[in-house]
Amino acid sequence: MNIEECFYLGYTSKVHAKQGEIVLKLDVDFPERYKKLESVLVRMHKQDQLLVPFFISQSQLTNDGNLRIKIEDINSVDQAKELIAKEVYLPLNQLPPLSGNQFYFHEVIGFEVEDAEKGNIGKIINVLDHPTQAILEIQHPSQKEILIPINDQNIVGVNRAEKRIQVKAPEGLIDIYLD
Numbered sequence: 001m002n003i004e005e006c007f008y009l010g011y012t013s014k015v016h017a018k019q020g021e022i023v024l025k026l027d028v029d030f031p032e033r034y035k036k037l038e039s040v041l042v043r044m045h046k047q048d049q050l051l052v053p054f055f056i057s058q059s060q061l062t063n064d065g066n067l068r069i070k071i072e073d074i075n076s077v078d079q080a081k082e083l084i085a086k087e088v089y090l091p092l093n094q095l096p097p098l099s100g101n102q103f104y105f106h107e108v109i110g111f112e113v114e115d116a117e118k119g120n121i122g123k124i125i126n127v128l129d130h131p132t133q134a135i136l137e138i139q140h141p142s143q144k145e146i147l148i149p150i151n152d153q154n155i156v157g158v159n160r161a162e163k164r165i166q167v168k169a170p171e172g173l174i175d176i177y178l179d
Helices: 077-081 173-178
Strands: 006-014 022-026 041-044 052-061 067-071 088-093 112-115 119-129 133-141 145-148 153-160 163-165
Touching: 006 041, 006 077, 077 112, 119 145
Parallel strands: 112 163
Antiparallel strands: 006 022, 006 088, 022 067, 041 052, 041 088, 052 067, 112 119, 119 133, 133 145, 153 163
């Protein structure tokens, strides 16, 4: 499976126990949704876009939100070490559906953005996922770039059917980019 058809779940952080169990550090909001995985896709080489499937025979969610997994046919520490520090993915169709003003970053690429004051300000070309703040990167029809922080005050509505996001940008923010 190709990486473009998947979402990032986390990474394998260390070996746990002598039977080759692996600790999967989850990078998700609700780790409990992933405690009964049947399989995962592992990116074996950083330069590769291909993912390799591995089937899970046991899994347990730990108190710190990590997932301890036992992969079929991995029965020793040495075998498990080959899978440490690897990115782990799942197919996009395994994402739980969101509603209301919640959205996955990948799903809004190409959506039109409509500001409460300025009207249509362009299309989302990227979502910049910075540690402190996620930001919509919007291509204005004039080819200028507009950046709008993603937060509850700025995102007014999400219309998936029309592929449109309504925003209320802070006063003067859009003008900074268009002047």
